[in-house]
Amino acid sequence: xxxxxxxxxxxxxxxxxxxxxxxDKEFLSQTGVGVLLRGALLxxxxxxxxxxxxxxxxxxxxxxxxxxxxxxxxxxxxxxxxSEEQQQLGRAMWHLRLAHHSQRSAFNNNVRVxxxxxxxxxxxxxVGGGVRGSIYTEMLRFLCSEGEVPELTAAPLLRRIQxxxxxxxxxxxxxxGVLTCAVFSDYVRKSRSLYVAVCPCPDTPxxxxxxxxxxxxxxxxxxxxxxxxxxxxxxxxxxxxxxKLAEAMALAHNPGQTQTxxxxxxxxxxxxxxxxxxxxxxxxx
Numbered sequence: 001x002x003x004x005x006x007x008x009x010x011x012x013x014x015x016x017x018x019x020x021x022x023x024d025k026e027f028l029s030q031t032g033v034g035v036l037l038r039g040a041l042l043x044x045x046x047x048x049x050x051x052x053x054x055x056x057x058x059x060x061x062x063x064x065x066x067x068x069x070x071x072x073x074x075x076x077x078x079x080x081x082x083s084e085e086q087q088q089l090g091r092a093m094w095h096l097r098l099a100h101h102s103q104r105s106a107f108n109n110n111v112r113v114x115x116x117x118x119x120x121x122x123x124x125x126x127v128g129g130g131v132r133g134s135i136y137t138e139m140l141r142f143l144c145s146e147g148e149v150p151e152l153t154a155a156p157l158l159r160r161i162q163x164x165x166x167x168x169x170x171x172x173x174x175x176x177g178v179l180t181c182a183v184f185s186d187y188v189r190k191s192r193s194l195y196v197a198v199c200p201c202p203d204t205p206x207x208x209x210x211x212x213x214x215x216x217x218x219x220x221x222x223x224x225x226x227x228x229x230x231x232x233x234x235x236x237x238x239x240x241x242x243x244k245l246a247e248a249m250a251l252a253h254n255p256g257q258t259q260t261x262x263x264x265x266x267x268x269x270x271x272x273x274x275x276x277x278x279x280x281x282x283x284x285x
Contacts, residue, residue: 092117101182130170133163147185160283191273205263
């Protein structure tokens with residue numbers, strides 16, 4: 001009897017473990033946790049975040065917000081819509097920050113996610129729908145602001161690529177707008193570094209002749225960057241060869257000569273460089 005009980009007992013003890021293992025696998029499969037974790041880890045690898053725990057926390061917070069909005073009830077329509085739009089805009093911006101525009105595949109994927117988040121629910125069901133123009137324009141302003149581009153510097157660019165508030169912005173136009181603002185932000189930061197390169201002292205404005213030589217080099221880079229893809233054309237405008245810059249500076253200034261001529265302030269240089277870029281951006285018709 002004792003042997004029978006021991007034999008029966010071992011069988012009884014083995015079954016709960018097997019059942020629990022099957023139950024755990026079934027739970028993970030039904031809830032989609034594995035897919036969620038895999039998606040989060042792929043985003044983390046893509047972003048190369050220096051704060052992986054914070055990144056994952058933000059990622060799951062965004063997912064939770066999307067879930068809550070999807071199951072929320074109806075309240076005051078106008079207030080609810082405004083709040084929801086701002087939340088969607090915040091989540092879209094989070095996705096757009098994940099990859100630099102030079103990481104073309106990851107960048108385009110994140111732009112697609114942002115576009116889907118910002119699309120109006122009613123427009124999802126319509127053929128030819130898209131993101132509302134007012135939300136699109138607000139997002140472009142945020143992109144320039146986060147890219148350290150002053151509002152006055154960004155304004156002429158935004159006037160070229162923004163849409164009317166009531167318009168439905170298609171994906172390709174949305175992608176080009178986002179890419180243009182991302183490249184423009186890099187370009188403005190590059191122009192600041194070029195000014196520093198020709199400025200003899202942080203407390204003294206740079207010599208105007210040197211600044212004009214650098215601006216001419218930037219103009220040449222833009223004029224000779226022929227490419228069928230407008231995105232690559234814009235990226236080319238952010239690049240300038242150091243050898244060409246040194247050559248232009250040497251022609252404009254004798255190393256033994258002291259600075260006695262007119263000067264150019266940093267903001268004037270930045271505005272002039274920005275104008276060269278903006279002039280080559282095709283306006284949205």
